[in-house]
Amino acid sequence: xxxxxxxxxxxxxxxxxxxxxxxxxxxxxxxxxxxxxxxxxxxxxxxxxxxxxxxxxxxxxxxxxxxxxxxxxxxxxxxxxxxxxxxxxxxxxxxxxxxxxxxxxxxxxxxxxxxxxxxxxxxxxxxxxxxxxxxxxxx
Amino acid sequence: xxxxxxxxxxxxxxxxxxxxxxxxxxxxxxxxxxxxxxxxxxxxxxxxxxxxxxxxxxxxxxxxxxxxxxxxxxxxxxxxxxxxxxxxxxxxxxxxxxxxxxxxxxxxxxxxxxxxxxxxxxxxxxxxxxxxxxxxxxxxxxxxxxxxxxxxxxxxxxxxxxxxxxxxxxxxxxxxxxxxxxxxxxxxxxxxxxxxxxxxxxxxxxxxxxxxxxxxxxxxxxxxxxxxxxxxxxxxxxxxxxxxxxxxxxxxxxxxxxxxxxxxxxxxxxxxxxxxxxxxxxxxxxxxxxxxxxxxxxxxxxxxxxxxxxxxxxxxxxxxxxxxxxxxxxxxxxxxxxxxxxxxxxxxxxxxxxxxxxxxxxxxxxxxxxxxxxxxxxxxxxxxxxxxxxxxxxxxxxxxxxxxxxxxxxxxxxxxxxxxxxxxxxxxxxxxxxxxxxxxxxxxxxxxxxxxxxxxxxxxxxxxxxxxxxxxxxxxxxxxxxxxxxxxxxxxxxxxxxxxxxxxxxxxxxxxxxxxxxxxxxxxxxxxxxxxxxxxxxxxxxxxxxxxxxxxxxxxxxxxxxxxxxxxxxxxxxxxxxxxxxxxxxxxxxxxxxxxxxxxxxxxxxxxxxxxxxxxxxxxxxxxxxxxxxxxxxxxxxxxxxxxxxxxxxxxxxxxxxxxxxxxxxxxxxxxxxxxxxxxxxxxxxxxxxxxxxxxxxxxxxxxxxxxxxxxxxxxxxxxxxxxxxxxxxxxxxxxxxxxxxxxxxxxxxxxxxxxxxxxxxxxxxxxxxxxxxxxxxxxxxxxxxx
Numbered sequence: 001x002x003x004x005x006x007x008x009x010x011x012x013x014x015x016x017x018x019x020x021x022x023x024x025x026x027x028x029x030x031x032x033x034x035x036x037x038x039x040x041x042x043x044x045x046x047x048x049x050x051x052x053x054x055x056x057x058x059x060x061x062x063x064x065x066x067x068x069x070x071x072x073x074x075x076x077x078x079x080x081x082x083x084x085x086x087x088x089x090x091x092x093x094x095x096x097x098x099x100x101x102x103x104x105x106x107x108x109x110x111x112x113x114x115x116x117x118x119x120x121x122x123x124x125x126x127x128x129x130x131x132x133x134x135x136x137x138x139x
Numbered sequence: 140x141x142x143x144x145x146x147x148x149x150x151x152x153x154x155x156x157x158x159x160x161x162x163x164x165x166x167x168x169x170x171x172x173x174x175x176x177x178x179x180x181x182x183x184x185x186x187x188x189x190x191x192x193x194x195x196x197x198x199x200x201x202x203x204x205x206x207x208x209x210x211x212x213x214x215x216x217x218x219x220x221x222x223x224x225x226x227x228x229x230x231x232x233x234x235x236x237x238x239x240x241x242x243x244x245x246x247x248x249x250x251x252x253x254x255x256x257x258x259x260x261x262x263x264x265x266x267x268x269x270x271x272x273x274x275x276x277x278x279x280x281x282x283x284x285x286x287x288x289x290x291x292x293x294x295x296x297x298x299x300x301x302x303x304x305x306x307x308x309x310x311x312x313x314x315x316x317x318x319x320x321x322x323x324x325x326x327x328x329x330x331x332x333x334x335x336x337x338x339x340x341x342x343x344x345x346x347x348x349x350x351x352x353x354x355x356x357x358x359x360x361x362x363x364x365x366x367x368x369x370x371x372x373x374x375x376x377x378x379x380x381x382x383x384x385x386x387x388x389x390x391x392x393x394x395x396x397x398x399x400x401x402x403x404x405x406x407x408x409x410x411x412x413x414x415x416x417x418x419x420x421x422x423x424x425x426x427x428x429x430x431x432x433x434x435x436x437x438x439x440x441x442x443x444x445x446x447x448x449x450x451x452x453x454x455x456x457x458x459x460x461x462x463x464x465x466x467x468x469x470x471x472x473x474x475x476x477x478x479x480x481x482x483x484x485x486x487x488x489x490x491x492x493x494x495x496x497x498x499x500x501x502x503x504x505x506x507x508x509x510x511x512x513x514x515x516x517x518x519x520x521x522x523x524x525x526x527x528x529x530x531x532x533x534x535x536x537x538x539x540x541x542x543x544x545x546x547x548x549x550x551x552x553x554x555x556x557x558x559x560x561x562x563x564x565x566x567x568x569x570x571x572x573x574x575x576x577x578x579x580x581x582x583x584x585x586x587x588x589x590x591x592x593x594x595x596x597x598x599x600x601x602x603x604x605x606x607x608x609x610x611x612x613x614x615x616x617x618x619x620x621x622x623x624x625x626x627x628x629x630x631x632x633x634x635x636x637x638x639x640x641x642x643x644x645x646x647x648x649x650x651x652x653x654x655x656x657x658x659x660x661x662x663x664x665x666x667x668x669x670x671x672x673x674x675x676x677x678x679x680x681x682x683x684x685x686x687x688x689x690x691x692x693x694x695x696x697x698x699x700x701x702x703x704x705x706x707x708x709x710x711x712x713x714x715x716x717x718x719x720x721x722x723x724x725x726x727x728x729x730x731x732x733x734x735x736x737x738x739x740x741x742x743x744x745x746x747x748x749x750x751x752x753x754x755x756x757x758x759x760x761x762x763x764x765x766x767x768x769x770x771x772x773x774x775x776x777x778x779x780x781x782x783x784x785x786x787x788x789x790x791x792x793x794x795x796x797x798x799x800x801x802x803x804x805x806x807x808x809x810x811x812x813x814x815x816x817x818x819x820x821x822x823x824x825x826x827x828x829x830x831x832x833x834x835x836x837x838x839x840x841x842x843x844x845x846x847x848x849x850x851x852x853x854x855x856x857x858x859x860x861x862x863x864x865x866x867x868x869x870x871x872x873x874x875x876x877x878x879x880x881x882x883x884x885x886x887x888x889x890x891x892x893x894x895x896x897x898x899x900x901x902x903x904x905x906x907x908x909x910x911x912x913x914x915x916x917x918x919x920x921x922x923x924x925x926x
Contacts, residue, residue, distance in 0.1 A: 029885040033800070033892055039807040046814050067915055074908045081901055110883070112893040115900070122904045126911040127811060134819055137918035137925075 009051035016044025020120070027116050034116035038123025045128055054135045066129035073121025080114035147199050148206035148220040151279045154192035154230065155220075158237075158272030161185025162265040175249060175260035182264040183241040186271060190234035193275075196227050197625065203633065205345055207281050216342050219281030223345075224629035225480070226278035229409050231626070232484050233278070233402050236491045237271040239604045240397040243495055246600035247393060251502050259303055266303070267394060270296035274402045277409060283332045283342040290328060290374070290410075293403050294321040300398065301390045313386035316688065320383040321403075324373025328410070331366030334359050335414075344413065351417040364423045367414055368431070375407025377435040377465055381458045382685045388450040392498030395450060400457050400490035408461065408483055411468050415476055415634050425469050432466025433564055435459060440571025444578065444668055447509045449497045452579055453490065456534070459572060460486050463549055466565070472556045477623070477631020477639035478548045484626055485545035485615060492530045492608030493579075499523055499601040500583060504594050509582040512592065517584040519594040522602045524584050529609040531580040533616065535573045535661065536654060540616035546572075546657070548641050551650040566657045573661020574668060619643045711838060718850040726853045729860065755795055762788045775820050775828050783813040800888040 020037035027033045049057040162185075165178045207219030241264070248260055273296055276289035294317075302314030336342040338357035339350045347354075354360050371377075376384035376399075387399055398404075411428070418424040439459025446452040464479045464486075500506060503520055506513035517524040533542035546569055553565050615622045623641045631639035642650075706713075751759075765785035772778050786809030793802035820828065874887060874895065884890040892900050 027886065027889045027893070033889055035892075036800075036804050036807055039804070039811055043807060043811055043814075046811065049818075050814070067911075070908055070911055074904060077901055077904055081897070112897070115893055115897065119900065119904050122908055126907055127815075130911055130914045131815065131818065133915050133918035134815075137921040 006051045009047045012047050013044045016047075017041050020044075020124075024113070024116050024120050027113075034119030035123055037116075038120045039127070041120075042124045042127040042131075045124075046131065049131065058132065058135075064128075066125045066132055069121050069125030070129055071125070073118045073123070073125055075118070076121060077115050077118025080111050080118055083111050083114070146206070147196060147204035147222050150192050150195055151204075151222045151226075151230075152206075152220050154189045154234070155272060155275045155279055157185050157189040157192065158268040158275065162268040162272065165261055165265040165268070169261040169265075173261075175264075176245065178261045178264045179241065179245040179248070182268050183238065183245065185268055186234060186238040186241050189271070189275065190231070190238050193227065193230045193234050196222060203345075205281060207343055210282070210284075214342075215336070215340065216284045217282045218285050219343075220279050221281035221345055222279060224626075224633040225409070225412050225476075228480050228484065228626040228630045229405055229412075230275050230278040232487045233271060233274045233397075233405060236397050236401045236487060237267075239491070239495075239607060240393045241267070242600060243396070243498070243604040244391075244393045246598040247498055247502065248391060250598070251391065251498070263300070263303055263391065266296050266299045267397065270300065270398055270402060274406055277406050281344055283336050283344060283347070286344065286413075287325070287329050287332055290370075290406065291322065291325050293374075293406055294318060294325055297321065297387060297390075297398055297403055300394045301387050303390060307389075310389045313389040316386040317383045319692070320380055320688070321373055324370045324380060327366045327373075328370025331363045331370060334363035334366070338363070348413075348416045354417050355421070361421065361423045364414075364418050364421055365427065367410065367418070368424065368427045371407040371410045372431055372465075373407070374410065375404045375461045375465065376454075376458050377407075377431050377462060378438050378458070379684055381435065381439065381455075382688055384454045384458060385448075385451045385685075388448070388454055392450065392494055392501070395454070396491040396494035396498070399454060400494060401487040404457060404461055405483060405487065408464055408479065411465070412476055412479065412630070412634060415468060416636075419468075419471055419635075425471055428465050428469025429561075430469070432462045432464070432469055433561070433568070435462030436466060436568035437462075437564065437571065440568055440575060443575040444571060444664075449501070449507055449509065449579065449583065450494070452509075452575065453493055453497065456572070456575060456579075457490055459568065460490070463546075463565075463568070467549060467552060470553060470556050470561075472552050473635050473637050474631060474639040474641060475552055476634040477627045477641060478552050480630040481548055481619075481623055481627035481641060482545045484622060485541040485612070488608050488615070489530050489533045489542055489612045492526070492605045492612065493534065495601070495605035495608065496523055496527045496530065497583075499597050499605065500527075502595065502601065503597045505592050506583070509578075510586065512588045512590070513583070513586055514588040515585065516594070520584075520597065523597065523605070526602065526605045526609045527580060527584065529613060530605070531576050533609075533612045535576040536569065536658065538616070539613075541612035541619070541622075543616060543654070544619040544643055547650060547654055548643060550653045550657075551642050554649045554653060562653065566653050566660065569654075569657035570660035570664055573658055574664040577661070577665040578668070711835070711843070715843065715846055718846050722846070722850045722853045725857060726849075729853070729857060755792065758788055758791050758795065762792070773832060775832065776817065779813060779816045779820065782816075783809055786812070800886075 020041040023037035023040065024034050027037075045057075045061070048060070051057075052060070161181055165181055168178060168181070203221075203223045205219065205221050207217050207221075210216050210218040244264070244267075248263060270293060273289045273292035277286060277293070280286040280289060298314050298318040298321075301317050302310055304310045305314070332342075335347070335354065338360060339347045339354055341347055341350075357363075369380075373380040373383075384399060384404075388395060390398070436459050439455045439457075439462055443452050443455035443459060446455055460482075464482050467475050467479050467482070497507075500513075500516060500520060500523055503523075504513050504516055505511070506516070529540065533540035536543050536546040538544075550565070550569070553562055557565075619641075620643055623643060627641060628639055762785055765781055765788060768781040769778050769785070772781055786805060790802045790805035790809065793799075793805055823831075874891060878887050878890040878895075879885065882890040882894040884894065
């Protein structure tokens with residue numbers, strides 16, 4: 001791959017991550033959700049893989065265990081599902097809190113954000129773990 | 140200390156919790172690598188405190204107490220503690236023997252080869268505590284579902300204990316048999332419980348027992364009782380499910396003393412006692428219990444009379460004795476439950492004592508089998524000999540010991556209610572008891588051998604514990620009324636509602652005559668069987684049910700291997716199966732049902748289909764063209780790219796149909812999928828890919844093309860129906876109207892995904908994670924095979 005693509009890919013990853021985070025945080029006020037966000041971030045990572053090759057990219061992300069990301073996402077989503085029970089609401093029911101943030105205004109937080117983050121991690125971790133392990137198996 | 144002021148249910152709950160707490164603490168201690176003796180002390184303490192708490196239940200004049208809360212109210216399932224004289228009696232027996240068992244274990248397990256220094260002593264104590272706690276939980280359960288959970292917990296604990304020495308293949312096999320047989324019974328019990336619970340409209344046991352009339356009318360009451368009896372029969376190791384009990388002898392001896400004479404088997408009898416108030420009159424109940432009990436009493440006796448392994452001999456003896464109790468409940472009579480409880484406690488005491496003796500003798504001399512090389516052990520182990528003599532004579536049924544009264548009160552019931560033929564059979568079973576007990580005792584202590592291993596010194600505890608039980612069988616032989624008044628009669632009264640009379644007195648009557656006859660016949664049989672090995676010639680190995688069980692399991696494994704063999708790694712074949720199944724199932728459903736009826740039950744999800752203008756038409760035409768290209772192209776990479784193009788075009792269609800979220804997602808997913816497909820392709824050399832392609836093409840027969848075409852046609856058809864048949868009540872307007880106010884979400888897609896259909900979303904990511912786990916496992920296998 002050309003150096004140009006490598007430089008572009010280095011820029012793409014943080015942008016992809018930022019966009020995906022925006023997707024999750026704004027899931028309830030516009031198009032996009034945790035699933036889309038997970039796909040976007042894994043696309044950003046995939047560009048890195050394509051630009052630098054599997055070995056190099058894998059070394060760079062050696063500190064991330066994508067299978068752990070997958071299952072912690074699943075755990076997060078299940079937690080979000082169970083959490084409302086403790087307030088007497090049904091499972092997956094709604095749990096909201098309004099948080100006043102200085103300078104920004106009031107932010108409405110809901111446990112569905114946790115669910116969405118769970119989906120985000122699960123999708124991202126799953127896609128990347130699959131790519132990793134397939135690559136590892138083929139090589 | 141004012142015990143009476145504490146609610147009875149709380150005391151019982153604490154008694155159930157104590158063993159579990161002990162097991163938990165031992166689990167933590169094991170992580171800290173604490174010495175096994177600490178675990179042993181802790182386990183003994185837990186059992187002792189549990190036993191004291193249960194004994195404290197007698198301080199309360201009110202015998203019954205109930206605490207009950209809703210657990211799953213929509214299903215009528217609750218959770219609670221119910222203290223009644225029946226549960227109290229069984230619980231006292233179990234904790235008493237558990238306490239003695241742990242005391243014995245502290246001396247036995249570290250020394251014996253059965254503990255085998257597997258480094259698993261901590262696990263041993265923890266599992267045994269769980270088993271004790273599970274039986275106690277069973278005794279005080281106020282709800283049937285809770286009852287079932289504790290029931291299965293017993294199976295699991297027993298499985299773990301039998302498989303304690305898991306490095307030994309024999310122990311693993313035995314543990315498997317135990318688990319398979321007992322959980323099969325557990326499943327039967329579960330179905331029976333659900334049938335009874337739904338017929339009565341409640342799972343709360345005290346309430347349910349008050350509905351005998353309603354249940355008797357219920358159409359499925361008979362089958363439900365059959366299932367309950369199957370459950371009890373497996374747990375109490377009765378014919379034909381007795382095969383697991385000899386296997387459980389792979390566990391260390393104290394486990395046999397506790398679980399296989401008192402705890403686990405008592406759970407089976409306890410189930411019968413629990414349901415006796417509603418079931419006692421039902422013909423299924425009376426017939427089955429009488430037949431099973433009688434068969435077990437006689438077959439268990441015969442098997443014990445020819446068995447060489449001492450522990451297994453005692454196991455068969457237990458099968459036989461529980462057979463007496465089963466038959467007793469089947470024959471019925473107003474005093475039957477009281478006598479069964481009396482029998483249970485007396486038998487638990489002396490059988491646990493005998494197991495402890497066998498363990499101690501085995502430890503001291505290495506003799507575990509008849510003819511195992513002991514030389515006149517009565518001289519070398521005089522104390523154990525004395526203890527064993529008392530216990531054996533008691534089991535044989537000689538006065539004035541506990542075993543005499545248990546048989547005497549049993550025969551009283553039988554003589555009063557049964558036909559002469561039945562009485563004769565029971566006398567025969569009792570005679571067999573006398574015969575095998577004499578054989579057990581004489582072969583263990585009077586056998587001679589020229590080359591006998593030296594006898595080791597037995598630790599005091601290992602003599603004291605069976606000694607205590609021997610003393611108890613003497614005490615309850617001299618004062619049988621004590622046991623009857625405090626345990627058996629209250630329990631029997633609670634079950635039948637009438638005060639039971641156990642008739643514990645020497646009076647010259649038919650029962651005493653039957654006892655004497657059994658003794659005499661037993662002596663004759665002992666002499667006769669000892670002289671010739673008649674039973675060995677009579678019983679063929681191919682009649683063994685154990686063999687049948689092995690065959691059955693073998694057939695299951697064979698079937699499983701066959702079904703695995705279907706998955707031969709040929710993707711084309713998998714695809715064929717999947718598509719054929721899909722086409723047939725979906726095609727059949729669509730053909731035989733009115734499509735509108737499929738939609739009208741639930742509100743539909745589609746609103747009117749979007750307008751199809753020229754731009755949309757063009758896009759759809761391009762989609763068709765792209766799809767066709769995937770068929771015509773001859774290079775894998777090109778096909779993948781064509782698929783990608785089709786995906787992007789469909790994203791465009793979504794965008795035009797005013798579904799931007801869906802379009803956005805489609806673009807991302809399509810990109811990722813294309814990359815995922817290209818990545819592995821890129822690692823295969825071009826020539827290889829070309830060869831693969833032609834090979835696949837050549838295997839495309841007309842049949843396969845027809846199958847693919849059929850699947851396509853069916854899915855097109857279904858899509859057409861979905862578009863054509865507008866749902867009568869579209870759901871979209873409702874979402875649009877209420878979505879924001881109900882969820883607080885500005886985005887309707889998010890509202891649906893994260894709120895209205897949140898359960899679906901959760902399910903989807905679970906499926907996704909599972910599929911990914913499959914990919915990870917597969918590539919792990921590939922990588923391992925490479926290396």
